[in-house]
Amino acid sequence: MNDAGTKDQERPEHGRGGTYTVKGQEFVRDSRYITTRITRDGADGYPVEPGRYRLIAARACPWANRAIIVRRLLGLEDAISLGLPGPTHDERSWTFDLDPGGKDPVLGIERLQEAYFRREPGYPRGITVPAIVDTRDGAVVTNDFAQITLDLSTEWTAFHRDGAPRLVPDDPDERAEMDSVMRRVYTEVNNGVYRCGFAGSQEAYDAAYARLWTALDWLEERLATRRYLMGDRITEADVRLFTTLVRFDAVYHGHFKCNRNKLSEMPVLWAYARDLFQTPGFGDTVDFVQIKQHYYVVHTDINPTQIVPQGPDLSGWLTEHGRDELGGKPWGDGGTPPPPVRDDERVAPGHNPLYPAEA
Numbered sequence: 001m002n003d004a005g006t007k008d009q010e011r012p013e014h015g016r017g018g019t020y021t022v023k024g025q026e027f028v029r030d031s032r033y034i035t036t037r038i039t040r041d042g043a044d045g046y047p048v049e050p051g052r053y054r055l056i057a058a059r060a061c062p063w064a065n066r067a068i069i070v071r072r073l074l075g076l077e078d079a080i081s082l083g084l085p086g087p088t089h090d091e092r093s094w095t096f097d098l099d100p101g102g103k104d105p106v107l108g109i110e111r112l113q114e115a116y117f118r119r120e121p122g123y124p125r126g127i128t129v130p131a132i133v134d135t136r137d138g139a140v141v142t143n144d145f146a147q148i149t150l151d152l153s154t155e156w157t158a159f160h161r162d163g164a165p166r167l168v169p170d171d172p173d174e175r176a177e178m179d180s181v182m183r184r185v186y187t188e189v190n191n192g193v194y195r196c197g198f199a200g201s202q203e204a205y206d207a208a209y210a211r212l213w214t215a216l217d218w219l220e221e222r223l224a225t226r227r228y229l230m231g232d233r234i235t236e237a238d239v240r241l242f243t244t245l246v247r248f249d250a251v252y253h254g255h256f257k258c259n260r261n262k263l264s265e266m267p268v269l270w271a272y273a274r275d276l277f278q279t280p281g282f283g284d285t286v287d288f289v290q291i292k293q294h295y296y297v298v299h300t301d302i303n304p305t306q307i308v309p310q311g312p313d314l315s316g317w318l319t320e321h322g323r324d325e326l327g328g329k330p331w332g333d334g335g336t337p338p339p340p341v342r343d344d345e346r347v348a349p350g351h352n353p354l355y356p357a358e359a
Ligand SMILES: N[C@@H](CCC(=O)N[C@@H](CS)C(=O)NCC(=O)O)C(=O)O
Pocket: 015, 016, 017, 018, 019, 029, 030, 031, 060, 061, 062, 063, 064, 126, 127, 128, 129, 130, 145
C-alpha cells in the first residue's frame, strides 16, 4: 500500500500517472496531487510574486489547456511565464522536445520529471501537466490542476489585466452553484470521457457511456436558454467544459468511443462550443494537431498502432453560432476581451482553423 491507501501494483509499468486501462476494471483517476498553493499571504511558503513561477502546460492536455486559457483571459502572461512540452511523452515524462536544444529555455531541463524530482526525489506518481514550477530552485510547486486556475483568479488579482473577467463569482450563492455545476462537469464530462476511453470491461464502458450522455443531454438543455453555464457571462465553469468539448470530435468520439453522436450533432452544445472557440482566449489556445498526436500516440493500450487519424474537418469551428441572440455580457461589467495572443505564444499555423497553414 502507498500513502493514499491504494495498491501500487495498480500502476502500470509505463508509469503513466492517471490514464491507462486496467483490464476488467472501471477507470479510476489517480487524484493525488502536490497541493501546495501559491497565495497572497504565502501560507504554504510560496507567495504570489510576478516573474517567479513558470506554468508548464502541454497544449494537448485538457487540464493544462484550462490553465493556458485562464492565464490568458486574466492577462497574467507577464506575471507567470509559460513552458510548453511537446504533445507526446514517454514512459518517464513530458519532454521539452519542441524547444531549441530540447530544453525548456527558462528551467534548462529536458524532462518535466526533473522538476518533479527536485520537489521530491523519486516522485512516484504521474508526471502530469499542468504544473507550476518555482524558477528559483526549479522544483514543482503544485500540479493540483483544479486549484491552479482558481488561484489564478483569486490570489493573483493584483496582476490581472485591466478589464479581466471575474471567472470566479464573488457572490457566495453564485459560487456555490458554479462549484456544483463544475463538480458535475468534472465527474461526468471532463473525466467521463476518460472513463469511457479507459474502461477495462464492457460493463464498465456501458456504464460510463450512459453517464456521459446523461450529462451531455443535461448540458444541452441547460445551455439552450443560457449563453454560458452560469448565465450571461463567462466563468471558470465554461473554461472547464470548453476544453473537453473542443477535443470531442477530434479524439473522444473515436479514440474514447464516446460515439452516440458527435458534438457537431448536438445543436446547442455545438453552438456554445463554437461561440467560445471564437472568443479571444479560448480557440486561440487550441492546437488540434498536438491534441490528436497526444491521444493517439501516447495511449498505446487503446491505440496500439499509434496511427493518428486525418480527420475531422475542423472548418466548422469558424461558422456562425448565433448565440449572441441569447444576449449576455461575456466579460461582465467593465470587462473586455484579452488582446491578441503574443507572438511567442501563438499556436503553429495549420494547427487550428484560426491560423491557416501558410501557403
Ligand atoms: N486531471 C489530471 C491531471 C492532469 C493530467 O492527467 N494530465 C495528463 C495529460 S492530459 C498527464 O500529464 N499525463 C501524464 C501522466 O499521467 O503521466 C489528473 O487527474 O491527473
